[in-house]
Amino acid sequence: MGEIRHYILRQQLQKELESAHAAESKGNDKEAGEHYVKAGAIARKLAYIAPREHAEEFFHSASQLENKGNVIRTTEGRDRAENTDLIDSMLVTQKPATSWDDIGGLEEAKHTLKEAIILPFIKARPDFVKITKSILLYGPPGTGKTLLAKASSNTLNATFFEAKASGLLSKYFGESSKIISSLFSKASEKQPSVIFMDEIDSLAPSRSSGIDESSRRVLGEILEGMDGFSARKDDKVIFIGATNKPWDLDDALLSRFQRKIYVPLPGPEARRSIFEIHLRGAGLNVNISDLVKRSEGYSGRDIAALCQHAISGMVKEENPGLEDLTSKQLESFSLKTRPLLPSDFDSAFEKIKPSCDAKSLEKYSEWENEFA
Ligand SMILES: Nc1ncnc2c1ncn2[C@@H]1O[C@H](COP(=O)(O)OP(=O)(O)OP(=O)(O)O)[C@@H](O)[C@H]1O
Ligand SMILES: [Mg+2]
Incomplete structure (x- = not known):
């Protein structure tokens, strides 16, 4: 009776180990880990029924297999959990406001x-x-x-x-x-x-x-x-x-x-609409055509920066001492503004230069001719 049980357990152990190796070679660590843990449990059963001189050996294999199984299983599990979190973080659930x-x-x-x-x-x-x-x-x-x-x-x-x-x-x-x-x-x-x-x-x-x-x-x-x-x-x-x-x-x-x-640098018409987008809501005492002419070679990002620069210059001028207000004063403070003037843009144009030079533009058109 003991011998038959021993034989069956040996067979089961063999089978679990084979499955573990197969899963491991395919990179299915979690599955492999589970087979190793099962193999460990079988080895433990074998230890109990084995003759005393072999028992030690089976106990030793049992704990080795279980340890190995648990390590593989949990690393894989942890990796997977981390990956899932990461993928979920790439999921944009809150749609960006950009239209x-x-x-x-x-x-x-x-x-x-x-x-x-x-x-x-x-x-x-x-x-x-x-x-x-x-x-x-x-x-x-x-x-x-x-x-x-x-x-x-x-x-x-x-x-x-x-x-x-x-x-x-x-x-x-x-x-x-x-x-x-x-x-x-x-x-x-x-x-x-x-x-x-x-x-x-x-x-x-x-x-x-x-x-x-x-x-x-x-x-x-x-x-x-x-x-x-x-x-x-x-x-x-x-x-x-x-x-x-x-x-x-x-x-x-x-x-x-x-x-x-x-996606090229904006031409005159595109620049006009980019200015309009970034100056939405602001009053203008400036001829937009002038801005369009002066901004040749500027990218959308450069134009956004120009507008931002002009606006913050105006705000600073209209609200002297703004940065020194205490948090209490800020609560009741209302920001003064005025329509933007050519002078606001003069200093912006002085400060912000086109970020893309003619040489790198050439590189894009060369590449386009060859590959696109
Ligand atoms: N065509 C455009 N219309 C309006 N705003 C623009 C335009 N292009 C750029 N901008 C402004 O510049 C910013 C940067 O644009 P965006 O991030 O799309 O550039 P990108 O082409 O992805 O640049 P990069 O190659 O450096 O990643 C935008 O947030 C926007 O404020
Ligand atoms: Mg980008």
Whole structure:
């Protein structure tokens, strides 16, 4: 009787160990951990019925197996919990306040994005009308790439995930590739969804510029994720990447973007609407056409800074001693303002210069001709 029981337990132990090894080799740590713990429990039973000279050995294996199982199981569990938290933190539940009307110019980019986001929702769509699932926004710094992606998230009731690539790599070094793969599966689970990956150049530098192992894995996960949802015809997941250094992107990644949209420095008309957006509500004793003329070469971000500078100069002038008010005085204080004057902008133009020079602009158009 004892011998049969011993035989059965040995068989069970063997089976648990085989399953543990198989799970471990597939990277299923949690499952492997559970098999190790079960194997440990069986070894303990064996210890009780084994002849005294072998009992010690079984007890020893039992505790080793249980320890190993618990370590693997909990690390995996903890990693997973942390990843879930992180993915949840990328989920933008509070939709950004940015709307299409807050973006001056960029009509073509707006149109393409709106269309890409709306099309998947149309059920009666013939097969030859293909959905755009991946869009790259590229262009000089401060031209509205991030704004465009944020406005997209407001368009429809889609789940919006926002991941800033630079943050991902630096904070979660080594874990980044796992996080990316969870991000893609979560997006697919919660579809319709938009994944916005900002500053994608920092996550996926080109192979030629010497990529380290962890970045290579991350890049692999992104490529796999993009392939996954473009292959699934009915998936409603859109991937938007943004960069101001498109030439740093990996070729394989670049070729996967169905649309590459150039987000240029604003022309005169776009500058006019950007001024209007950033001066909304402020009184103006200034000819906007003058501002438009003077701001050639300025990006949207530069123009926003110009307006901010002019406004704060005016506020300072109208409210002398503002910074010395006590908190008690502040409560009853009402801020004085006046319409903005050309002189407010003079000092702003003096202080704020265009942040993008002609040489780097040339680089964008060269790149556009070659790749986009
Ligand atoms: N087209 C625009 N219309 C209105 N405001 C703009 C526009 N472009 C830029 N701005 C202003 O500049 C700020 C920065 O824009 P945004 O973050 O979209 O730039 P970006 O293209 O993503 O730049 P970067 O390449 O540096 O990430 C915005 O918050 C906004 O205030
Ligand atoms: Mg940006």
